[in-house]
Amino acid sequence: LLLDDIQHAIAAHERRAIVARLRSGREAKRERDPHAYVGGRPRYGYRADAGTLTVDPDAAGDVRSIFERAKLGQPIRAIASDFDSERVGGRRWHPTQVARILANDVYKRQRPGRIVDPKVWNAAQRALEARRRG
Secondary structure (H helix, E strand, C coil), rough: CCHHHHHHHHHHHHHHHHHHHHHHHHHHHHHHHHCCCCCCCCCCEEEECEEEEEEEEHHHHHHHHHHHHHCCCCHHCCCCCCCHHHCHHCCCCCCCHHHHHHCCHHCCCCCCCCCCCCCHHHHHHHHHHHHHCC
16 A cells, blocks of 8 residues: 555656646747747637647638627627537537637737638627627
8 A cells, every 4th residue: 555655646746747847848938939829729710730820711711700790780699509500610509609709809810810800800899798788
């Protein structure tokens, strides 16, 4: 039992050391280039290719459609329901996912790649705010 406890303690220590090395590597990469892709699941509309984020053309069209519909005043639940019934992107859609896409300003930024025109993004935000107030 004592040897098992020692082995578990050593393994736990090694896991913490690995996590610390990975974290410091990501932080160093982020310091060199603040816009660099440092891992994790890319936002919908992007894909990771050879350590960089690129625009996924199919998913980017879905993102543009979400912003266009929101700009026209369509409710988030209706957008999610339409996308879910049509199986857009080959996946299930939930209103929370649509709301997160609409709230994320990465889609209007120049880097890693602009998917939505900033004017469309801002118009969608105004329409969403008007629905919240009304």
